[in-house]
Amino acid sequence: MGLIDRIISKAIGRDVTPGEIVVTEIDAIYAQDGTAPLVINVIEKELNADRLEAWNRTYFFIDHSSPAPHVAAATVHREMRRFCRKFNIKLFDVGYGISHQVVVEDGIVRPGMIVIGADSHTPTIGALGIYALGVGSTDAAIGIVYGKTWIKVPETFRIRLIGKVPRGVMSKDIILSIIGTVGSDGMIGRAVEFHGDTIKELSIDARMTLTNMCTEMSAESAIIPLDERAIQWLESNGYSIYRYVDYSPSSKDFVDEMDVEVQKIGPVVSAPPDVDNVKSVAEVEGIEIDQVFIGSCTNGRLEDLEIAARIMKGRKVREGIRCIVSPASRKIYLEALRRGIIDILTEANCVIAPPTCGPCVGAHMGILAENEVAIATTNRNFTGRMGHKNSKVYLSSPATAAASAIEGRITDPRKYLS
Numbered sequence: 001m002g003l004i005d006r007i008i009s010k011a012i013g014r015d016v017t018p019g020e021i022v023v024t025e026i027d028a029i030y031a032q033d034g035t036a037p038l039v040i041n042v043i044e045k046e047l048n049a050d051r052l053e054a055w056n057r058t059y060f061f062i063d064h065s066s067p068a069p070h071v072a073a074a075t076v077h078r079e080m081r082r083f084c085r086k087f088n089i090k091l092f093d094v095g096y097g098i099s100h101q102v103v104v105e106d107g108i109v110r111p112g113m114i115v116i117g118a119d120s121h122t123p124t125i126g127a128l129g130i131y132a133l134g135v136g137s138t139d140a141a142i143g144i145v146y147g148k149t150w151i152k153v154p155e156t157f158r159i160r161l162i163g164k165v166p167r168g169v170m171s172k173d174i175i176l177s178i179i180g181t182v183g184s185d186g187m188i189g190r191a192v193e194f195h196g197d198t199i200k201e202l203s204i205d206a207r208m209t210l211t212n213m214c215t216e217m218s219a220e221s222a223i224i225p226l227d228e229r230a231i232q233w234l235e236s237n238g239y240s241i242y243r244y245v246d247y248s249p250s251s252k253d254f255v256d257e258m259d260v261e262v263q264k265i266g267p268v269v270s271a272p273p274d275v276d277n278v279k280s281v282a283e284v285e286g287i288e289i290d291q292v293f294i295g296s297c298t299n300g301r302l303e304d305l306e307i308a309a310r311i312m313k314g315r316k317v318r319e320g321i322r323c324i325v326s327p328a329s330r331k332i333y334l335e336a337l338r339r340g341i342i343d344i345l346t347e348a349n350c351v352i353a354p355p356t357c358g359p360c361v362g363a364h365m366g367i368l369a370e371n372e373v374a375i376a377t378t379n380r381n382f383t384g385r386m387g388h389k390n391s392k393v394y395l396s397s398p399a400t401a402a403a404s405a406i407e408g409r410i411t412d413p414r415k416y417l418s
């Protein structure tokens, strides 16, 4: 049994078996403005609920089309505010941040919890030893009304990261390389559990990029067991452990496993239109771009902005190219201001957007026109993701994105990092 199955077992008070369906209490639930209208509709119109069992464990986020780019979004936001007021639900309004980032940095979710989110990238928070599941709006609504959810207990696949992370390589390059190997459907029905000596080199920021992108190999969920570094992070933030299970894993806990030699990985991109179309930067170097986006729940954290600033310091975004930077939360934005990161990026002619999903999901603040090409630190590059159906998105690390912004074409970041 992997860590997730052990967390589920502890929550329901008996050992579970992969494949079985169980019903469990949920520790936290969240939804965002892309899914909340459906959630609200199920609760108010279909279930006719006037009491929400999990109202005080529920969190709503206005992060997708935020601030509202058109009347339809503004109307959704107004509905969400009304609903949250009516049921006394905590709402994170425009500018607070992207859900997956905020629930972690505000200590809403803690190790050992079972969390559902009406967003496919909810497993991002598994980086802190949490069992997180992305669910549809109906399951989210039922969770909010009854405080419970159903779970199909997953099989667990172990990924062991071995060795030192080379210069200029980020956890994004590691996870894109893995997706290139296993494929976008490589983990259907499975949860991914990360192990290996590389993990201790990775900050919580970097770990969240790993778990975030497991959704793109169709994993049900993803988790990283707590280690000393994670515990230190929790302590320094004043957050406690909730219902965590310590264990020493062996091969028999997993349905299968793979070892990844991190020293062999260099900067890579996912070339459009598939996330698993992974190529080394060398193979695509020189491809001209129109836009760069640094942000999202994948790579909009402090460490990501910091490396971009290191590369762009004293340099300028290439004439004719736009580089949009959106910190994933207000806290990150403020810290980036304090550290002078925002100054450096603005002096380099980057456009600083508020914390928002906007460009990542093609909602606003950087939509691509026909035939335009972008490099983005996000997690999806399928046709039309960031705008016109004939636009293209290359996915990369923030370092590669920043180096590419300076040159106006896809560029190896190692050139700018001594």
Ligand SMILES: CC(C)[C@H](C(=O)O)[C@@H](O)C(=O)O
Residues within 6 Å of the ligand: 034, 035, 064, 118, 119, 120, 121, 361
């Ligand atoms: C809008 C929402 C349902 C969607 C998701 O669940 O992933 C979005 O966040 C995305 O990244 O495409």
Ligand code: SF4
Residues within 6 Å of the ligand: 064, 098, 119, 121, 296, 297, 298, 356, 357, 360, 361, 378, 379
């Ligand atoms: S930043 Fe992108 S991937 Fe993340 S939740 Fe928002 S739209 Fe989805």
